[in-house]
Amino acid sequence: MLLLEPKAASGSADTELVERVLAGEHRAFTELVRRHDDRLRGLAYKLLGGDRHRMDDVLQEAYLRAYRGLGTFRRDAHLGSWLYRIVYNACIDELRRSKRTPDPVDLTDAHWAPPSEAPGPERAVTNADAARRALAALPDDQRITVVMVDGEGLDNQSVARLLDVAPGTVASRLSRARATMRHHLGEDER
């Protein structure tokens, strides 16, 4: 079993919301998803190469999938993990059916959320922009690998099972992805 375990939100609150949704209160579903959205949004954004429009489209579809399948959700399971898998799968589906290049990033877009940390405005923006460009430049398989290993903290074996590839393939993709990332981050000369 893969270890796709995001940080837990309150399970009891999730359970209550699930019950309300299943009782016909569809608005409770939005409340439910919002509780996990920060992490899921981050996962989708990175897997999709920093394309915010694609992120929104995929998350809409993923959340709808979750709504449709909520009746099959096991109450003893962790809802965050369940949603995480759905979002991950939706991202992979999107990458498989579309090879389009991510849209350019507009850092001036007013709807962008601020960075979680600000080590200095200029430096932060530069690094963020570089990281985004790096992600966008990576082939899908390399991006998935580096996001799941370095971004989400999975080990190589788990990612190998997740992607149904040999561990050596993961190591190879990871190596190339990291080199590309470092190049874009200006760290390759070190």
Next chain:
Amino acid sequence: MTAPEGGGAREGARDELVAKALAELPVPGHRPTFWADLERAVAAEVPAAEVIDAGAGAAGAGAAGEGEPADAVHAAADAGGRRAGAHRRLDTGEIPSVRSLAHERSPRSTRAPWLAAAAALLVLASAVGITLLGGDGDGGSELADAPTVTTASDASTLGGAPAAEPTHGSEAPVAVIGQDPLSAVEEFIGALGSGDSEGAAAILGARSLRYIESIGATATGVMQESQEGFGAWGGSPDITLTATDLGVVDLLGAGTQAAFVTVAGTYPGEGESQFRIDVLPVVREGDSWRVEHLAHDSSRANELVFTVPRSQNDGSLGGMNPSDDVNVFVPANGTVFFQIDGGEVQSDATSMVGRDPMPFSLFNPPQDLPPGTHQLVVVAIGEDDTITYFAGTFLVEG
């Protein structure tokens, strides 16, 4: 966890530099409409078993001759509507809508019963005119107090002209096409009430005339069939007309000034008299205002299908919770205007929602609605030059 050097892939270890870059990567928020879009999409999700029983549209009661409601509309008509059956039936469901009466092509051949009502209506129309002109002697009017509209260009455009001279009731036949939205509707109702089908037809807008022609009918014939519904307003002791400006709307890509007029009061229909509210859309044509209550498309069902509060089979609405949004499917993409309890009008651009995408609109009331019965008016301006509408009441659960 140890950082690999030079970007090498060390088994089981994270590259701290890359990991840090990923962790610090700012993740944008959702687009502004993301959550509203999701709520709409969720509301449109219907278990397959409910499709058959989803019922007709809110304005569809009695709309014979317009074809069967689209399956997709029925499929969409849910959004928590399962609870609707627990609510009491609302009074508007007892009375056919203005629009459905216009579409009923009954073989009724005599208008004699309506002449008396027409005479009564004329008197009442005069009374209404006096009220609208400020019967309390202060020179104001209900029109001047009409709710403001968020999209209106200038609400004063409605009140600029003398609205409804008391004289155009009993003394003179309808001769002047509406100088403003209110007088257009007054004249329209007055003509119907007096049995003047030609006069009523003369107040119809081009879109309604086009629709009537498309169904192989004549304007005077349709107006004759419409007399029964509006004629009954003549017996209402407390009829009130209120005009609300919608500003310039997009009809076939052209800016057109539009408004709607609500007709509310005790409606003496069959059986027990009860409160009823109707709405008539009006559109400016040149220097006059025309009633466009049949600005429809004969190739489809011209109805609004509410999922919250849910449309009932009899054309009324079910109930909803205080914090619920109003959800409605409309026949065409465009702009939908919502008004609750005669308050401020809010507009919403439609979006395509559902497995078989259909134009959908959502209205989030500014605050939770208190328990009890509320009035809802919805006017949908379609980009395809059509107008569909609804007026009725619904219950907010306590």
